[in-house]
Amino acid sequence: MFNKKFIASVLVLVLCLTPVASAAVYDGQRVRIVIGSTAVSGDSYMVADIVNRYLQKYLKCSSKVDPIGANEAFATIRTAAPDGMTFMIFHDMTYLGVLFGSYGPEYDLENMVIGPRVGQNPGSCFAAKKNAPYKDMKELAEWLKADPSRTVRLSVELGSVSNLGFVIYYVWLKNTYGEEVANQMRFVLGGSTDTKLQQLWDNNADVIFGDYSSFLQYTADGVDEQLALKYVGILDKVPGREDLPVYGDMGITLDGKPVYFSKDFLIYLPKGTPDEVVAELDEAVAKMQADPDFQSDMAKMTYSGKTLLSKEAKEFIYGKRDSIKKLLSEAPNIEDLE
């Protein structure tokens, strides 16, 4: 019995070590895709999982998504061999971590090779209890202005997209309604979505930040009043949900322009990755974008399958980072608003 197992193992090993003659970099290779989240129920994993399936198809490689968390994913991209066999799929947190000071300058975008954009999630949002006396965050501003003794507690996580959503709203509130109204807003330290929901149910927060899809069930009709939520501000348009209050549509602006912020999921590769690797990824992503199955898979999860090839993706993400950098330089330190 041992012998059979042993021979089988040796055979498999030999098969795997035999190089496959091919011009393509990825053909027949084993690829490791790391993501900056450890949760397999979040948008990072869901996007990476869908993209992984289509990349396998178009790159003809075998690949695996490893949810190792932001810290480990960044470290992996800094140290992995630049042969394209290890890359990261992650959202705006990649540069936000540096902008918020959680990560040092060695993690700057400049120290990575930017690959194509593989998808977007427009659903970052704020939700409040269903019976809250305002229907969206614009009304919330009016509601605060009407009575200076009113306060509202927003629960967000530090140093993440939710922090950004808070800061954008705060700066807009201050510029439009004045500093007093902005200061009626209190910051509550939140954690995972579960923690924030618990804060809301315990009445330790009034408005919580999260992802559109993770709040969806609580906003449906027929949910216990104690649990029921409503969306009060969503950072970008979710396809098929034109009824939701979007930041830009409510008149929330940044630099005078209405805000529409989606999380952009890009492929990030180690510094020094050769151009032909990136070109092959571009090619596969272009095919993926044209695949109607990919588009419907993404749409089913309320994500967008609008991709960008590496060159545009790089320009795009650098531009996005610079505008947010500017915003953060004007914004107060969130820790002072506690």
Added chain:
Amino acid sequence: MLLNIGLALLGTAIGIIFGAIPGMTATMAVAVFLPMTYAFQLVPALYLLLGLYVGGISGGLIPAILINVPGTPSSVCTGFDGYPMARRGESERALKIGITASFFGGMISLIVLAFLTPPLARMAIKFSAIEKFLIILFAMTVIAALSKGSMTKGVFAGFLGVLLSLCGELSMNNKMRMVPDFLKNELRSGFQLLPLLIGLFAIAQMFQEAEKGMQSNNLEEGVTVEGAQKFSFSDFKGQWVNVIRSSLFGTFMGILPGVGGSAASLIAYSQAKSFSKHPELMGKGAPEGLIASESSNNGLTGGALVPLLSLGIPGDATTAVLIGAFLLQGIQVGPLFIGQNPDIWNQILLALVVCNVLMFVVMFFPIKLISKVVKVRSARMYPVILLMCIVGAYATRSGVMFDVWCLLLFGVVGFVMNKIGLPTAPFLIGFILGGDLEKYFIEAVKGNNYNLAVFFQRPIALVIWALIALFLGYSIYDNMKGGALEKMGVKD
């Protein structure tokens, strides 16, 4: 249906393997198989994943009993009594008691899940950070029970464990503490539980055996497997209260989001001890402790599904991964799930029955063979254990070499602790619970305007305080009594 049962069988068997390999857990098993479920419909996928869950939680008892290395964090208490039994040659009996207790735990929690899900879910959200802090504190009291005769040392080791768990970044404010500068990248998320756990137990034991020359096996001298007491179902005589109490503790801890499986088995173990007629035998190979630990950690499975399916909030780490399976199929779990998907709900219950039965069958009958592991000589066994530990440590975070170095580090730490007489089990328990203790304390105090009185104002909190006081008082009394007997030269 046949496909479903086949998948459940596959899942349960693989889950048991994952659970039995030190360092690999049910959570890991479910996460590894998650991407493959995309090819299935939701219901077959759930049979597979629930099989992995039930199998993974149960498999942990095998190494805990046979080699004193908890296969999963929730089987930490299983070894306290299971391993001494194995050393007496009763490995088969211990394994069978553990498996049977697991089966009862799983079924009892399933009954709770089937009939009480909506009211329990409503109750679960009444447990705020205040109550959760106190429950974690309650679980910590087991340290007192474990460190008989040297209470101060045990408690000291426990707090050292808590201190160590604080290393790294506090996720609430993203700031690092207690990390030397040159390790700030490696230790940002602190030391990982699994490398610490298997290092402290498996690797430290390997070093100890090496020191002794690797000549023996795990049996006590002069003991044979053949001559030992055999398992019979009458081992459960007089234990039904223990089974039901422990299963319900496990189920209840599962229902509370954010209170993990290890806390469940710790509390069940300490309760079994305080209700026991022979508390002095606990920790020396009493089936009671084994039953408490195993029925509570399997009780967790049904419990953890309660908040998942009725609130959309996972009850433990494994059910958090299960959410991914639902999402991959485009199904939202939340307060409306059961009402909108009665078919899936029924299938989940059925799947759990099937998986628990399969777990029992798959483990119970070949156990005779597995139990022979105690006869393998250390020299041949430890290299293979080491190999599995390395796979487990490396897989903890899907491929971080630092975790393998931690395995070695804590192997040495465990070895040294044993040498200087600091008990490792309280240290581990402190480490497991430390992070949650801090998190819930800060949340509770911040959420209630920095007023410490909140810990004494809510009725549920007072009940938990009473339990803590009762149990601590009992342990101290027991400890002093033990000390007095020792002084008089009486051995227990």
Added chain:
Amino acid sequence: MQQFLKEWLKIRNMHLFFPYLIGTICAILFVIILIQRALRCKKEGTPFINFKGYHFFRENYDKVKLWGSVILFVLYIICLPILHFAWASVIFIFLFNVLFEMKPGKLFEAKSVLISAVIALVSSWGGWYLFFKVFNITLP
């Protein structure tokens, strides 16, 4: 107390509260352990610090196996990323087996070395096949 906690649990320094608290508790417990020992020593008339006759390792401990296993472990981890899982494991599981099987007088026995080789091959490649190929787990 309220003011004290409010100051300590500010976002800026909340990460330090528990380390100081637990550190203090540890320090107190350590002092208690010392006092307990001092009291016991006084009662039994033994000196507080007594290195005479103290051995960290057990008497006649197996130096080769203990230190050998520590050194092999370190080398194993160093070799893992270089040789990758399957090859590094074959080599080191074999060496561990040989080391642990050594007996005084007769260090290497042909039959025992052969068994070591078989165990190393089967467990390493079997493990590699099961985890890497079947379960798709990332290995070094």
